[in-house]
Amino acid sequence: MRKQVILLFTVIAMFGMTGCWSRVELNDVAIVTATALDLADRNKIQVSIQVLRINMNNASGGNATVLFSEEGESILDAYRIIQKKIPRHLNFAHNRVIIVGDKLARSGMSDVIEFFSRYRDARGNSYLLATKGKAADLLKIGPSFEKFTAEEIREEQKAKVIDNVSLREFAYRLLEGGIEPIASQIQSVPSSDKALTSSNNDKKKQNNEWSLALVGVGVFRKDHLIGWMNAEEAECLLWFRNKVKGSVITTMLTGDKRESGKLSVQIMKSKTTIKPKLQEEKVSFDVRVEMIGDLYENTTKLSTNSLKNLETIQLAVEAEIQSRIKSTVKKLQLKYKSDIVGFGRMLHREHKKEWNERFEKRWEQEFPHVKVNVTAHFKIIGTGRINDSLTWEERDFKK
Amino acid sequence: MVQRGQLEHHFDYILSGNATEDLMNFKTIFNHCIDIKYREFYINDVKKGSLIFLNGMVNTKTIDLDIMKQLMDCEENLFKEPELLAEDIKNIVHNKLIYSSQMCWVELFQEIVEHxxxxxxxxxxDGLKEVLVISAKDWDKRAIDEPATEAVIRGPREGFQETLSTNISLIRRRLKTSLLKMEEMKVGKLSNTEIVITYLEGIVNENLILEVKNRLERIEIDAVLESGYIEELIxxxxFSLFPQVLITERPDRVVGNLLEGKVGIIIDNTPFVIIVPGTFFQLLQSPEDYYQRYFVASSIRFLRLLSVVLSLLLPSLYIALTTYHQExxxxxxxxxxxxxxxxVPFPAFVEAFVMEVAFESLREAGVRLPxxxxxxxxxxxxxxxxxxxVEAGIVSSPLVIVVSMTGIASFIFPSFQLGLAFRFLRFPMMIAAATFGLYGIxxxxxxxxxxxxxxxSFGVPYLTPLAPLRIxxxxxxxxxxxxxxQSSNKSEKNKQQMGKPFIRHRQGKYK
Structure with a gap:
């Protein structure tokens, strides 16, 4: 009995002596939703965070978020200065979007990656984006659909229209040989004609005349941003990673009168295999793309009832895929000399010994000269609700 | 003579054979007991006799017509022969006079009083050193109706009631086999409560019966008013919060458990029957599981497991997540x-604690009130x-949802006793969550x-068959x-599952 009483007191004392060290009530938390990082003067770093302003009736209008911006010697330094301005405890754990301005990105991302991999509140799966110009300005743009901008950016990234990376993936790519990091490029774009005519100031930006759009991909070499790829090329990068979610390919058909027009197909499934080939000293890659999809638009007079015509369409799409991939790879090889697709990684996986001996150290020099062969296979599995276009006469069609 | 301070029946009287004298002794024993009635009479002016019985517990019609009338109307010269031996008198009464299927001759004073x-x-x-005890038991009983605590959609609607003999018959009706054994015991120094141990011979483990009997025999208590007394004593x-026996009001459930090799303890004056050994998962089962389609029954069992977790953890998870792990x-x-x-002006813990206490009070108030x-x-x-x-801003609406979901989850428990344990455990859980977060939980x-x-429970690990695992x-x-x-002989299978129960021979008294 005495033993039990002592045990009971020990347990009670245990509860009293914890000091509730990391306990924060929800009422005392300020939720950070997005972070923008820019390079400021004198090598300082400017941290801008978007903080949720929680009130019971959000529906009554008003901005749901507040932007705090501060310069500091390091990210945490700036972060601490911001914390001083806010009566609540900043909770960084819900930050899902990190936007880096191109000045900072060009000068090197290693500090950013260092901080966010060390900081235990930061999520590895938050998206890392880059922008031309100041990143902080993007966070000033008000949301059009979601409660706050960060959520809109996150949803756009999730849609997988162009290639994207998470913080964790960016770090992996940075560390791994044979693949270079990327970051989705986000820019503010006018959402209506009015935005262009009215003066471009912050107030207007919040009035939904500007919106955020993913316009391409920032290409990195090591941790430095070196250039941009446009949206079409960025989509190509998605094909390489087998992460296509409803991408659309439009191609022009030229030929006789009945054959010319535009064709749009939506990709349902895509599978790309990269096979490295090692012949003596030379490396080459066979890229094989296999896609299936639906025909969505057809302005030619090709009747989709005939297999022969479908084959023509398929061939046209295949040619388009091939040329797109080829031009993307060419741009990477010649303009940026950065292997963001990960050809080197494939080579590493297939020919480990040779990679370690010959290529690992000098892949940067080697990459622009490797030969990339592309073969594409496309198969139409559906032609939509109608067969032949309704507007033409029966005799006009090419059967 | 009943002495003060000594609450056991103990009599020094011996039957003398003189009806007047013996009657006087009984009257001394039952002094100030107005419900004891005496009826003195002479059979054909020769033989003196008397009847002693408890008013209200006997059928007076039986006494009047089957005992009194027979004794009064008997042939005149039945007792006139002078050479009648005690044996002869017994014979005459036993075989010619009394119309009763249940009667016996008792010599001991003590036993007669108990009868x-x-x-x-x-x-x-007169002239007999034995007393004829005739059964004429009859008292007002509650009708057999549906058990209030264990209602089912599909299944028999009969529930136990307070009379032992009725309860026994309810079980016997479901198992018409001589293998169903019923053994009687008496517990309670003053209440002399009848207890019946029931089991299926050949299925039950012999050691288990011995242990149950052993534990029941060791009980020293003045009165047993409800099965809860027995449960606690055996x-x-x-010291545990968890009920280690199964309590049920349903005869079909008792029979189902007997078939699994368990032992039932039926106690007089209560509709609740104890089934031992009781295991955790058994307490989470409803007899209806066996009557409904097994897919449905299985999914409902999963629902119950979920509700166990919810009713235990939901408020504490709310506290831990909102105050420690917002991420x-x-x-x-x-x-x-x-x-x-x-x-909300309060910390999440205070908020949740107040609401839980309020909810528990409401529930308790609802049970006790008319x-x-x-x-x-x-x-x-x-x-x-x-x-x-919520409108006043004292508590937040998510918490109200949490508390009501917890409430609903705790109503899903088929066993009220187990539900009580989890209701209680919720509070230490919440304290742990408030001080240590998820780690505390x-x-x-x-x-x-x-x-x-x-x-x-009676040698069977509480989490059988999950731990120790028996596939x-x-x-x-x-x-x-x-x-x-399932195995065609389910009972045989279950006997194996329980293995050889490790019987704990507990020392000391059950008090």
């Missing part, structure tokens, strides 16, 4: 919760706690599991497998 007190009629006759760990709540949900909590007042309680509870408190759950793994036993724990797929 009278349990509703039998004692017939004293269970292995009375674990999805962003949008966090925003909603934060918005709702914005005006039905018309109970409605008032629910209105007050629903309105004040559900709505007004984890520690508490570990403690709880350690406890549950350490206790045994074949799982067919009837998390899911209810079709009868076709």
């Amino acid at each position: 009278i007190l349990s509703g039998n009629v004692a017939l004293l006759l 269970e292995d760990h009375s 674990m709540i999805p962003t949008m949900l966090l925003i909603s919760i934060a918005a709702a909590r914005e005006t 039905r018309p007042v109970g409605q008032a309680v629910s209105i007050v509870g629903g309105l004040v706690i559900g709505q007004a408190a 984890l520690m508490m759950v570990l403690l709880l599991l350690m406890h549950m793994l350490s206790i045994r 074949s036993g799982l067919k009837d724990v998390l899911v209810r497998v079709s009868w076709l797929k």
Whole structure:
């Protein structure tokens, strides 16, 4: 009995002596939703965070978020200065979007990656984006659909229209040989004609005349941003990673009168295999793309009832895929000399010994000269609700 | 003579054979007992006799017509022969006079008194050193109706009631076999409560019966008013929160358990029958699981397991997540919760604790109050706690959802006793969550599991068959497998599952 009483007191004392060290009530938390990082003067770093302003009736209008911006010697330094301005405890754990301005990105991302991999509140799966110009300005743009901008950016990234990376993936790519990091490029774009005519100031930006759009991909070499790829090329990068979610390919058909027009197909499934080939000293890659999809638009007079015509369409799409991939790879090889697709990684996986001996150290020099062969296979599995276009006469069609 | 301070029946009297004298002795014993009635008479002016019985517990019609009338109307010269021996008198009364199927001759004073007190009629006759005890028990009983605590949609609607003999018959009607054994015991120095141990011979483990009898015999208590007394006195760990025996009001459930090799303890004056050994998963089963289609029954069992977890952990998870681990709540949900909590002046723990206490009070009030007042309680509870408190900004609406979900989850428990344990455990859980966050919850759950793994009920580990794991036993724990797929001799299988129970010979007295 005495033993039990002592045990009971020990347990009670245990509860009293914890000091509730990391306990924060929800009422005392300020939720950070997005972070923008820019390079400021004198090598300082400017941290801008978007903080949720929680009130019971959000529906009554008003901005749901507040932007705090501060310069500091390091990210945490700036972060601490911001914390001083806010009566609540900043909770960084819900930050899902990190936007880096191109000045900072060009000068090197290693500090950013260092901080966010060390900081235990930061999520590895938050998206890392880059922008031309100041990143902080993007966070000033008000949301059009979601409660706050960060959520809109996150949803756009999730849609997988162009290639994207998470913080964790960016770090992996940075560390791994044979693949270079990327970051989705986000820019503010006018959402209506009015935005262009009215003066471009912050107030207007919040009035939904500007919106955020993913316009391409920032290409990195090591941790430095070196250039941009446009949206079409960025989509190509998605094909390489087998992460296509409803991408659309439009191609022009030229030929006789009945054959010319535009064709749009939506990709349902895509599978790309990269096979490295090692012949003596030379490396080459066979890229094989296999896609299936639906025909969505057809302005030619090709009747989709005939297999022969479908084959023509398929061939046209295949040619388009091939040329797109080829031009993307060419741009990477010649303009940026950065292997963001990960050809080197494939080579590493297939020919480990040779990679370690010959290529690992000098892949940067080697990459622009490797030969990339592309073969594409496309198969139409559906032609939509109608067969032949309704507007033409029966005799006009090419059967 | 009953002495003061000594509460046991103990009599020094011996039957003398003189009816007048013996009657006087009985009258001394039953002094100041107005419910004891005496009827003195002479048979054909020759033989003096008297009847002693308890008023209200006997059928007076039986006494009048089958005993008195027979004795009065007998042939005149039946007792006239002078050479009548005691044997002859007994013979005449036994075989020619009394119309009763249940009667016996008793010599011991003590036994006669017990018989009278349990509703039998004692017939004293001059010249006999034995008393004829005739059964004429009859008293007002509650009708057999549906058990209030274990209602089923499909299944028999009969429930036990307070009379032992009726309860026994309810079980016997479901098992018409001589293998169903019933053994009688008496417990309680003053209440002399009859207890019947029932089991299926050949299926039950012999050691288990011995242990049950042993534990029952060791009980020293003045009175047994409800099965709860017995439960507490025979269970292995009375310090535990968890019920270690199964309590049921349903005869079909008792029979189902007897078939699994368990022992039933039927107690007089209570509709609740104890089934031992009781295991955790058994307490989570409803007899209806076996009557409904097995897919449905299995999914309902999963639902119950979920509700066990919810009723134990939901409020503490709310506290831990909102005060320590905000990063674990999805962003949008966090925003909603934060918005709702914005005006609440209390910490999440106080908020949750107050609401849980309020909910438990409401529930307790609802149980004890008469039905018309109970409605008032629910209105007050629903309105004040559900709505007004949220509108006044004293509690947040997500918490109201948490508390009501916890409440609903705790109503899913088929066993009220087990539900009580989890109702109580919720509070230490919440304290642990408020001081240590998820880590505290984890520690508490570990403690709880350690406890549950350490206790045994009559030698059977509490978490059987999950720990120790018996794969074949799982067919009837998390899911209810079709009868076709279960072993044809379910009982035999179950006997194996329970293994050889490790019988703890507990030292000391049950007090």
